[in-house]
Amino acid sequence: MSVSPSLIGRTYPPSAPYEVGREKIREFADAANDPNPVYWDPNAARTLGYPDVIAPPTFAIVLTLQAGRQVINDPELDIDYSRVVHGEQRFVHARPIHAGDTLQVVVSIDELRTAAGNDLITTRSDVRTVDGEDVLTAFSTIVVRGPER
Amino acid sequence: MTAVGEKLPAQDFPITRADLVRYAGASGDFNPIHWNERFATSVGLPNVIAHGMFTMASAIRVVTDWTGDPGAVLEYGVRFTRPVVVPDPEGAVLRVEGSVREVREDGTLDIDLTASVDGKTVLAKARVVVRSSPTP
Numbered sequence: 001m002s003v004s005p006s007l008i009g010r011t012y013p014p015s016a017p018y019e020v021g022r023e024k025i026r027e028f029a030d031a032a033n034d035p036n037p038v039y040w041d042p043n044a045a046r047t048l049g050y051p052d053v054i055a056p057p058t059f060a061i062v063l064t065l066q067a068g069r070q071v072i073n074d075p076e077l078d079i080d081y082s083r084v085v086h087g088e089q090r091f092v093h094a095r096p097i098h099a100g101d102t103l104q105v106v107v108s109i110d111e112l113r114t115a116a117g118n119d120l121i122t123t124r125s126d127v128r129t130v131d132g133e134d135v136l137t138a139f140s141t142i143v144v145r146g147p148e149r
Numbered sequence: 150m151t152a153v154g155e156k157l158p159a160q161d162f163p164i165t166r167a168d169l170v171r172y173a174g175a176s177g178d179f180n181p182i183h184w185n186e187r188f189a190t191s192v193g194l195p196n197v198i199a200h201g202m203f204t205m206a207s208a209i210r211v212v213t214d215w216t217g218d219p220g221a222v223l224e225y226g227v228r229f230t231r232p233v234v235v236p237d238p239e240g241a242v243l244r245v246e247g248s249v250r251e252v253r254e255d256g257t258l259d260i261d262l263t264a265s266v267d268g269k270t271v272l273a274k275a276r277v278v279v280r281s282s283p284t285p
Contacts, residue, residue, distance in 0.1 A: 090226030
């Protein structure tokens with residue numbers, strides 16, 4: 001990979017709308033072994049003031065991982081995916097995702113740097129409803145390991 | 150009333166290979182380093198490793214079980230410092246502890262998490278910001 005600072009700020013086309021369903025939220029919560037009733041029971045969620053079951057705080061990875069493939073596969077970045085590891089992850093929520101949301105992701109390159117022979121790429125994924133309401137922003141840093149020394 | 154330095158109840162999360170297979174399916178991350186021992190060792194790993202995002206999803210339970218309302222999590226960030234190796238059939242045990250670093254004027258809490266396996270840190274800079282007021 002060649003890190004070209006000119007790629008910072010590059011923004012990719014919005015992902016196809018993603019319809020958040022109750023069963024997908026339950027499947028994700030189940031995979032995280034998380035029995036919190038707010039993920040499972042619409043009445044429990046409504047008691048806390050939410051319109052329907054809400055998604056766990058890291059659920060958005062389902063959408064942002066997919067959308068982030070545009071960056072991984074960008075020929076101008078020339079990333080060797082077999083050398084990629086996940087370095088950092090951060091979610092900043094305007095509100096929790098809930099069942100019934102229809103969401104789109106816009107991914108952009110937030111930061112590019114080289115450290116200890118590795119290339120670090122930070123992407124920013126803005127997740128909004130199709131009506132334009134901000135739901136969350138996810139920052140993900142991947143490390144492309146340099147050649148063994 | 151929550152005070153700076155207050156400890157959240159620590160939790161131990163056992164992780165087995167089956168957990169990683171289920172998480173792969175739920176998250177859509179089918180990278181074979183998370184389920185295929187032959188592949189993982191061929192790329193220089195000691196064994197299959199957990200998805201960093203699985204570790205992250207497990208660790209936040211120390212906060213969400215404490216608050217009861219996962220929707221109160223405004224920010225959650227981590228740095229993945231060491232892979233969580235998950236041999237079959239033994240698995241691994243993730244230990245997560247949390248403490249309140251700051252109580253802001255509006256009641257919002259800054260919480261630090263530590264996550265370790267066999268005493269070795271696997272997440273660094275694991276920070277959570279939680280809204281303390283009831284849901285609007």
